Amino acid sequence: MDNDSSSRIAAELREWIETAAPGAKLPSTRALVARYGASPVTVQKALRALTAQGLVESRTGIGTFVRAIRVARPHDYGWQTGALGSPQNRMPQLSSALRTLPNDVIALHSGYPDRELLPERLVRSAFTRAARGDAAVSRPPAAGLPELQAWFAAELGGATRAGAAPPTPGDVVVFPGSQSGLSTAFRALVGAGRPLLLESPTYWGAILAAAQAGVQVVPVPSGPQGPDVDELARAFERTGARAFYAQPNFANPTGARWSPALAEQVLDLVRSHGAFLVEDDWAHDFGITADPAPIAAQDDGGHVVYLRSLTKSVSPSVRIAAVVARGPARERILADAQAESMYVSGLLQAVALDVVTQPAWRTHLRHLRHQLAARRDLLVGALREHAPGAVIEAVPQGGLNLWARLPDSTDLPRLARDCESAGVVIAPGDEWFPAEPTGKHLRLNYSGPNPGAFPDGARAIGRALSEQEGSRRG
Amino acid sequence: MDNDSSSRIAAELREWIETAAPGAKLPSTRALVARYGASPVTVQKALRALTAQGLVESRTGIGTFVRAIRVARPHDYGWQTGALGSPQNRMPQLSSALRTLPNDVIALHSGYPDRELLPERLVRSAFTRAARGDAAVSRPPAAGLPELQAWFAAELGGATRAGAAPPTPGDVVVFPGSQSGLSTAFRALVGAGRPLLLESPTYWGAILAAAQAGVQVVPVPSGPQGPDVDELARAFERTGARAFYAQPNFANPTGARWSPALAEQVLDLVRSHGAFLVEDDWAHDFGITADPAPIAAQDDGGHVVYLRSLTKSVSPSVRIAAVVARGPARERILADAQAESMYVSGLLQAVALDVVTQPAWRTHLRHLRHQLAARRDLLVGALREHAPGAVIEAVPQGGLNLWARLPDSTDLPRLARDCESAGVVIAPGDEWFPAEPTGKHLRLNYSGPNPGAFPDGARAIGRALSEQEGSRRG
Numbered sequence: 030m031d032n033d034s035s036s037r038i039a040a041e042l043r044e045w046i047e048t049a050a051p052g053a054k055l056p057s058t059r060a061l062v063a064r065y066g067a068s069p070v071t072v073q074k075a076l077r078a079l080t081a082q083g084l085v086e087s088r089t090g091i092g093t094f095v096r097a098i099r100v101a102r103p104h105d106y107g108w109q110t111g112a113l114g115s116p117q118n119r120m121p122q123l124s125s126a127l128r129t130l131p132n133d134v135i136a137l138h139s140g141y142p143d144r145e146l147l148p149e150r151l152v153r154s155a156f157t158r159a160a161r162g163d164a165a166v167s168r169p170p171a172a173g174l175p176e177l178q179a180w181f182a183a184e185l186g187g188a189t190r191a192g193a194a195p196p197t198p199g200d201v202v203v204f205p206g207s208q209s210g211l212s213t214a215f216r217a218l219v220g221a222g223r224p225l226l227l228e229s230p231t232y233w234g235a236i237l238a239a240a241q242a243g244v245q246v247v248p249v250p251s252g253p254q255g256p257d258v259d260e261l262a263r264a265f266e267r268t269g270a271r272a273f274y275a276q277p278n279f280a281n282p283t284g285a286r287w288s289p290a291l292a293e294q295v296l297d298l299v300r301s302h303g304a305f306l307v308e309d310d311w312a313h314d315f316g317i318t319a320d321p322a323p324i325a326a327q328d329d330g331g332h333v334v335y336l337r338s339l340t341k342s343v344s345p346s347v348r349i350a351a352v353v354a355r356g357p358a359r360e361r362i363l364a365d366a367q368a369e370s371m372y373v374s375g376l377l378q379a380v381a382l383d384v385v386t387q388p389a390w391r392t393h394l395r396h397l398r399h400q401l402a403a404r405r406d407l408l409v410g411a412l413r414e415h416a417p418g419a420v421i422e423a424v425p426q427g428g429l430n431l432w433a434r435l436p437d438s439t440d441l442p443r444l445a446r447d448c449e450s451a452g453v454v455i456a457p458g459d460e461w462f463p464a465e466p467t468g469k470h471l472r473l474n475y476s477g478p479n480p481g482a483f484p485d486g487a488r489a490i491g492r493a494l495s496e497q498e499g500s501r502r503g
Numbered sequence: 504m505d506n507d508s509s510s511r512i513a514a515e516l517r518e519w520i521e522t523a524a525p526g527a528k529l530p531s532t533r534a535l536v537a538r539y540g541a542s543p544v545t546v547q548k549a550l551r552a553l554t555a556q557g558l559v560e561s562r563t564g565i566g567t568f569v570r571a572i573r574v575a576r577p578h579d580y581g582w583q584t585g586a587l588g589s590p591q592n593r594m595p596q597l598s599s600a601l602r603t604l605p606n607d608v609i610a611l612h613s614g615y616p617d618r619e620l621l622p623e624r625l626v627r628s629a630f631t632r633a634a635r636g637d638a639a640v641s642r643p644p645a646a647g648l649p650e651l652q653a654w655f656a657a658e659l660g661g662a663t664r665a666g667a668a669p670p671t672p673g674d675v676v677v678f679p680g681s682q683s684g685l686s687t688a689f690r691a692l693v694g695a696g697r698p699l700l701l702e703s704p705t706y707w708g709a710i711l712a713a714a715q716a717g718v719q720v721v722p723v724p725s726g727p728q729g730p731d732v733d734e735l736a737r738a739f740e741r742t743g744a745r746a747f748y749a750q751p752n753f754a755n756p757t758g759a760r761w762s763p764a765l766a767e768q769v770l771d772l773v774r775s776h777g778a779f780l781v782e783d784d785w786a787h788d789f790g791i792t793a794d795p796a797p798i799a800a801q802d803d804g805g806h807v808v809y810l811r812s813l814t815k816s817v818s819p820s821v822r823i824a825a826v827v828a829r830g831p832a833r834e835r836i837l838a839d840a841q842a843e844s845m846y847v848s849g850l851l852q853a854v855a856l857d858v859v860t861q862p863a864w865r866t867h868l869r870h871l872r873h874q875l876a877a878r879r880d881l882l883v884g885a886l887r888e889h890a891p892g893a894v895i896e897a898v899p900q901g902g903l904n905l906w907a908r909l910p911d912s913t914d915l916p917r918l919a920r921d922c923e924s925a926g927v928v929i930a931p932g933d934e935w936f937p938a939e940p941t942g943k944h945l946r947l948n949y950s951g952p953n954p955g956a957f958p959d960g961a962r963a964i965g966r967a968l969s970e971q972e973g974s975r976r977g
Contacts, residue, residue, distance in 0.1 A: 106830025160630030356580025
C-alpha cells in the first residue's frame with residue numbers, strides 16, 4: 030500500500046528531523062525514492078504530511094528544509110472546510126434570547142424567567158436531598174425514572190376528557206430539556222427532506238431544531254388568535270405533510286391561546302390527514318388569567334405528541350422535559366432519544382420530581398401567577414404610555430412575552446442598536462419567523478430581572494421609535 | 504375549504520352524538536349533504552374523523568351508528584406507521600450492556616462500573632455544595648461552564664507534545680454525556696449519506712449514533728493490537744471518507760491500546776487524506792498497567808476531534824462529557840450541540856468540576872487502578888481455569904472489559920440463554936460489529952457488582968461451552 034509506505038517514510042524522516050538543525054536540507058525526492066524503493070508519489074505524500082505538521086517547508090525548485098521555527102504559528106484550519114463541505118442543513122444563528130448580559134442593563138430580550146421567579150428554596154433542598162439518595166450514584170432506565178414518567182402521565186391524564194383513555198406512564202419519554210425533545214420529535218416523526226408545518230411566527234428553538242433535522246419547513250400563518258385554519262388545511266393538502274408543530278397555549282411569541290373551537294378544528298384536520306400535532310406546552314406553569322388546556326387531553330388516538338418542559342419553571346439547572354406519545358410514534362421517539370443521549374441523569378429527574386410533588390410547589394405557582402400578572406400589566410402599561418408605536422394587539426393570558434407590532438417602515442437592526450446604547454436590550458421579532466418575516470415586531474419578555482425598570486425600558490423604545498419616525502419625516 | 508367544512512360538520516355531529524343514545528343511527532350521507540350544503544366527499548371525511556375517534560361505527564350498506572361502548576377499547580395506532588413510513592435509518596436494538604438486572608445474578612454484561620468503584624463520597628458532597636451555589640439557579644453558556652472548559656483543555660494540554668500548541672478552553676464544547684458528543688460529531692463532521700470509517704469491532708454506542716446520523720458506515724478490521732493500517736489506508740482511498748472514529752486507548756471491546764508507532768501511522772494517514780480522527784478516550788480514568796496516551800496530544804492541526812467523558816468514572820448521574828476540536832470543526836460541533844440541547848445543566852457541570860479538582864480524586868483514581876487490576880486478573884484467571892474455550896487473546900492494560908474469542912461453531916444465542924439460566928449474564932460479541940461479526944466473541948465486564956462470584960461465572964460459561972461441544976460431538 031502506498032499509504033502505508035508513505036507513512037513509514039514520514040515516520041523515519043520525522044526521527045531524522047528531530048535531531049537535525051533548523052534549516053537543514055532534506056535529501057532530494059529522487060534520493061528518497063531510491064533509498065526507500067518507493068514511487069515519487071509516495072515520497073511526495075510523506076513530505077506533504079511533514080509540511081502539514083509544520084516540521085518542514087519546501088521552497089520551489091530548491092528543496093525541502095527543516096523548519097526554523099516550529100511553534101506558535103497561527104494554524105490555518107482551512108483544510109477542514111474542504112473536508113466538511115457545505116453544511117447539509119443551514120442552521121440559523123443562536124437567538125438573541127439566549128444572550129447573557131451585565132446586570133446594569135434593562136433586559137427585555139431573555140427567554141428565561143429571572144431567578145426571583147424560580148422556586149429557589151425548593152430546588153436547593155431537592156438537590157440536597159437527592160445528594161443523599163440513590164439517584165446520585167445509579168443509572169435510570171432509558172425512558173426515564175418510572176416515578177417521574179408516572180407524574181407526567183398523571184398530570185396530562187388529569188386533564189383528559191371523559192371517555193378518552195388517559196396516557197400511561199409507559200407513554201412518557203424523559204428528555205434532558207425540551208430542545209432535545211423537539212429535535213428528536215422532528216427526526217423521529219418527520220425526517221430529513223419531508224415537510225413539517227410550523228406556525229409563523231413560532232418559537233425560534235423549534236425553527237433551529239427543524240433546520241438541524243433537515244426537514245422541509247412549511248410556514249402556516251398564525252397570530253394572536255392562533256393559526257389560520259384555512260391556511261393550515263391548504264398546507265396539509267398541498268404538501269402531504271404528516272406533522273404540525275404548534276404551541277396552542279400562550280404561544281411564544283404571539284401569546285395566542287387557542288379557543289376550544291379552534292382546537293377542535295385543528296384536531297379534526299390533523300386526524301383527517303392521518304397526521305401528528307406536536308404540541309409544545311412550554312408555558313404550562315405560566316398561566317395568568319387563563320389555565321393552559323392541552324390539546325393532548327382531547328386525543329387518545331395517538332395524533333397528539335405532547336411536549337412538557339420543567340426547565341423554565343423549576344430551574345435552568347434542572348434540564349428535564351417529557352414527550353408523551355402513543356403507539357409506534359412513541360417507539361420511534363424512544364429509539365432516537367436513546368441513540369442521542371442513552372439516558373438522562375437520574376439525579377436531575379429525582380430533583381424535578383421532588384420539586385413538583387412538594388405542596389409548596391402549588392403555593393409557588395399561585396404566587397408566580399400574581400407576579401407574572403403584575404409584570405405583564407406593568408410592561409403593557411409602560412409601552413402604551415411611552416412607546417405607542419409598539420402596538421400590543423392582544424394582551425396574553427399567560428406565558429412570559431409580549432408581541433409588539435411596529436410600523437412597517439421600522440429599521441429593526443437600528444432600533445435594537447439604539448435601544449442597546451440606551452441600556453435596554455430587546456429581541457427583534459425576525460428570529461421567530463421560519464421564512465420571511467411578515468411584519469416588524471419586537472418580542473418583549475416581562476419575566477426578566479428588575480421589573481422596576483420596565484417604564485425606563487419602554488421610554489427608551491419609544492424614543493428610539495420616535496427618532497426613526499422623525500428622521501423619515503425630516 | 505373542504506377541510507374546514509368537514510371539521511365543522513364533524514364538530515356539529517359530535518355535539519349531537521354526545522346527547523344521543525348508544526346505537527342511535529346517524530342521518531344518511533345524502534341527508535347530511537343536503538343539510539350542510541356540502542359535497543359527499545366532505546361529509547364522508549367528517550364521518551371518517553368521528554370513526555377514528557371511536558364515536559361512531561359504520562356498517563356497510565346499513566348506515567352509521569353511535570358507538571355503544573366508547574371507552575377502554577384497545578387503540579389501533581396502525582395509521583401511525585403509514586404517517587411515519589419506514590424509518591430513514593434503521594437503528595440497532597439497545598445493547599444488552601444497558602440491561603438492569605436483579606441483584607442475585609452474576610452480571611458480566613454491564614457497560615458501567617459498579618457503585619463500589621465510584622467516588623461516591625466525593626460525588627455526594629459535590630452535589631451538596633452545588634445545591635447551595637449559583638449553579639443551582641443559573642444558566643451556563645452554550646459551550647459550557649468556562650471553568651470546566653478550562654479544566655478539559657488543561658488536562659489534554661498537559662499531555663500535548665512539546666512544540667505543539669495546546670488546546671484552549673474555547674476549543675472545548677461540553678455535552679450531556681458522551682453519546683450526545685458522538686451523535687453531534689457524526690452529524691456535524693460527516694453527515695447523512697457520507698462515509699465514516701469505524702473500527703470493527705467497536706463500541707456499540709458509536710454504531711448506534713452512526714445509524715442515527717444516517718452516515719454510511721465503513722468497517723475497518725481491528726483487533727487487540729488496534730486497527731489494520733493497510734485496511735485503513737484502503738478504506739480512505741476507496742471511499743473518500745474524511746473521518747475515522749476510533750478508541751486508541753483500551754478500546755471497547757478489544758482492550759487494544761495503540762503503540763506509538765501505530766498512532767503515528769494512523770495520524771499520518773488521517774493527515775494525508777485531509778481527514779478527521781474522532782478519538783473516543785472513553786477509558787481515560789481506567790488505566791491499569793498503562794496510562795492512556797491521547798492521540799489528540801500529538802496534533803495541533805485540527806485533525807483529531809477528542810471526546811472525553813466523566814460519566815463512567817465520576818457517576819452515571821453526572822452525565823458530562825466534552826469534545827475538544829479546533830477551527831471550523833469546532834464551530835460545526837457547537838452549532839449542532841446548541842440545536843440539539845441548547846445548553847447543559849450548569850449544576851451537573853459544577854459537580855463534575857468539583858469532583859475532578861478535589862485532591863481526593865487523585866487518591867480515588869490510584870485506588871481504582873488497584874481494584875480494576877485485581878478484578879481483571881481474577882476474571883482472566885477464572886476463565887483460563889474454568890472456561891478454556893473462551894480465549895483472551897490479549898489481557899488489556901486498562902478499560903473495563905475482556906474480549907474473549909469463542910470457537911467458530913459456538914451458538915451464541917444459546918450460550919447466552921444457557922448462562923442466564925445458570926444465573927450469569929453475558930454480552931454476546933455480535934453487537935460490537937458494525938457489519939457482519941467476523942468471529943464468535945463474548946465481551947465480559949470486570950467492573951460489575953460482586954467480583955467474588957467471578958469464578959462461579961467462569962464455571963457457568965465453561966459448562967455451557969462444554970455442553971455445546973458435547974452436543975456437536977454426540
